[in-house]
Amino acid sequence: MTESDLIERFRRNPTPAQLLPVYERYAERIYGWCLRYLGTPERAEDAGAELFPVLLRKLPKHEVTNFGSWLQSVVRNHCLMQLRREQRDPLALTAAEDAGMQSANLQHLSQEPTPDTRPLHHCMKQLSEDQRRCIHLFYLREGHSYQSVAAELHLSVGQVRSHLQNGRRTLKLCLEAYAAPKTDPRAH
Incomplete structure (x- = not known):
């Protein structure tokens, strides 16, 4: 299935099982983006895992035309918020x-x-x-x-x-x- 098909299927039935194939396609990129912001493999893995429920909640609320760019923004914002919490x-x-x-x-x-x-x-x-x-x-x-x-x-x-x-x-x-x-x- 194409990425758009997977996202459309998830929109019709927004469950973790429907999001998982989309998430798995981007798991390595998510890890890489998190690693770039957070600096250590452990922190990047934790942040990547934290993103699944975030995506489960946010994706149905947004009309996403370019999923990769949208996802990168979500990952960036998540990592920056984590850094900000740590620096408070x-x-x-x-x-x-x-x-x-x-x-x-x-x-x-x-x-x-x-x-x-x-x-x-x-x-x-x-x-x-x-x-x-x-x-x-x-x-x-x-x-x-x-x-x-x-x-x-x-x-x-x-x-x-x-x-x-x-x-x-x-x-x-x-x-x-x-x-x-x-x-x-x-x-x-």
Whole structure:
């Protein structure tokens, strides 16, 4: 059977048994895509296995004209969400989150400021209220997505993305300035 025939058969009867032949045709590619994003064979295998129920749930809801491209997008999003969940602790900003920022080892904001966390607490105060609230929910409260932050704060997903991007940029610049060696103006 062709791929389209298998997908059509699955659409008429969306059961795991009907999805399995389609999944098996792409299993090696799914593994390769997951390996590229997640870096280790074990993590790639786990993610590939997690994708079967995701596909079972998503495929009937979408009119897919190019299954391979659609599947690659689903795999990419799944892997990036996994990476984001792993990086949530605490305010860890990675290239996967924002290609413009380098990874930063930032301390958890839920604790009282210590000499190590004082710069971060100082810089968080430089953010707008919306930026601070978005960053707090997205990075410090487990399980939040753009959509859930948007719903909780009564903002659009675009506004949440913008507040997060601008807040991360402001934090990065502030922390870099805070860490820069202070020069004595009398030395010149």
